[in-house]
Amino acid sequence: xxxxxxxxxxxxxxxxxxxxxxxxxxxxxxxxxxxxxxxxxxxxxxxxxxxxxxxxxxxxxxxxxxxxxxxxxxxxxxxxxxx
Amino acid sequence: xxxxxxxxxxxxxxxxxxxxxxxxxxxxxxxxxxxxxxxxxxxxxxxxxxxxxxxxxxxxxxxxxxxxxxxxxxxxxxxxxxxxxxxxxxxxxxxxxxxxxxxxxxxxxxxxxxxxxxxxxxxxxxxxxxxxxxxxxxxxxxxxxxxxxxxxxxxxxxxxxxxxxxxxxxxxxxxxxxxxxxxxxxxxxxxxxxxxxxxxxxxxxxxxxxxxxxxxxxxxxxxxxxxxxxx
Numbered sequence: 001x002x003x004x005x006x007x008x009x010x011x012x013x014x015x016x017x018x019x020x021x022x023x024x025x026x027x028x029x030x031x032x033x034x035x036x037x038x039x040x041x042x043x044x045x046x047x048x049x050x051x052x053x054x055x056x057x058x059x060x061x062x063x064x065x066x067x068x069x070x071x072x073x074x075x076x077x078x079x080x081x082x083x
Numbered sequence: 084x085x086x087x088x089x090x091x092x093x094x095x096x097x098x099x100x101x102x103x104x105x106x107x108x109x110x111x112x113x114x115x116x117x118x119x120x121x122x123x124x125x126x127x128x129x130x131x132x133x134x135x136x137x138x139x140x141x142x143x144x145x146x147x148x149x150x151x152x153x154x155x156x157x158x159x160x161x162x163x164x165x166x167x168x169x170x171x172x173x174x175x176x177x178x179x180x181x182x183x184x185x186x187x188x189x190x191x192x193x194x195x196x197x198x199x200x201x202x203x204x205x206x207x208x209x210x211x212x213x214x215x216x217x218x219x220x221x222x223x224x225x226x227x228x229x230x231x232x233x234x235x236x237x238x239x240x241x242x243x244x245x246x247x248x249x250x251x252x253x254x255x256x257x258x259x260x261x262x263x264x265x266x267x268x269x270x271x272x273x274x275x276x277x278x279x280x281x282x283x284x285x286x287x288x289x290x291x292x293x294x295x296x297x298x299x300x301x302x303x304x305x306x307x308x309x310x311x312x313x314x
Binding site: 065071074 | 237240241243244245248291292294295298299
């Protein structure tokens with residue numbers, strides 16, 4: 001039997017790697033949030049081209065804040081990978 | 084690859100942060116000696132003009148957020164911005180960026196956290212600051228406390244995660260080209276592709292993270308001042 005040949009350390013490592021992969025699903029939310037912010041910023045620039053500088057900096061801050069949840073899942077994935 | 088959130092204190096990020104801080108101190112001391120000799124009527128040229136422009140724009144930025152209290156905060160903003168700028172972009176000079184360690188970023192986050200609450204206590208008084216946690220409704224108290232404690236953690240993890248993921252991708256690219264060099268007979272062609280990735284991960288993301296860290300610090304600290312002016 002192949003299943004019986006797997007040691008418990010290897011099983012733990014494999015499951016931790018699987019957990020790291022599952023944790024990175026959180027990246028989806030960050031992608032959606034950043035895309036939404038960028039799309040709205042493009043609309044705003046289309047409406048008011050003269051305010052491009054302010055819209056740009058607001059968008060970058062908003063996108064960075066939206067990115068935070070994705071980065072949490074990245075950190076958790078890295079912690080799991082060293083288990 | 085071994086990964087730890089908190090590195091051993093004598094690992095490269097602390098050493099590289101000491102290198103960056105000492106080089107910055109030396110350059111700024113030389114600039115100070117040059118600026119001390121100037122007269123107010125002189126028109127500046129070269130590096131002094133650049134320094135004047137940077138300091139002036141930071142002062143304007145601080146004035147727009149802090150009002151009449153700008154003099155207390157402008158030096159910290161410029162210091163933070165300079166340190167973060169040179170440490171985030173230090174990957175292009177072959178130094179390991181200090182901000183890939185949570186030791187450094189959590190320290191900066193805690194400084195911001197202390198600044199927010201010390202500003203709140205000094206500006207609004209201790210009891211009014213304490214009452215601010217029970218607003219708008221008293222049962223929001225635990226939620227507000229958790230939110231306040233999460234702020235430095237999210238601020239530092241954001242900076243750390245961005246710079247650290249950039250470092251990992253750069254390491255993977257360099258490792259891949261080393262593997263390719265074995266196939267090509269010792270010819271390492273990484274110099275064709277890596278400048279683009281350095282420009283993206285070190286310079287572009289690095290500068291955006293400086294902007295975000297400084298802006299969030301400024302906005303949250305000035306939030307504690309804005310309450311005073313409205314009353």
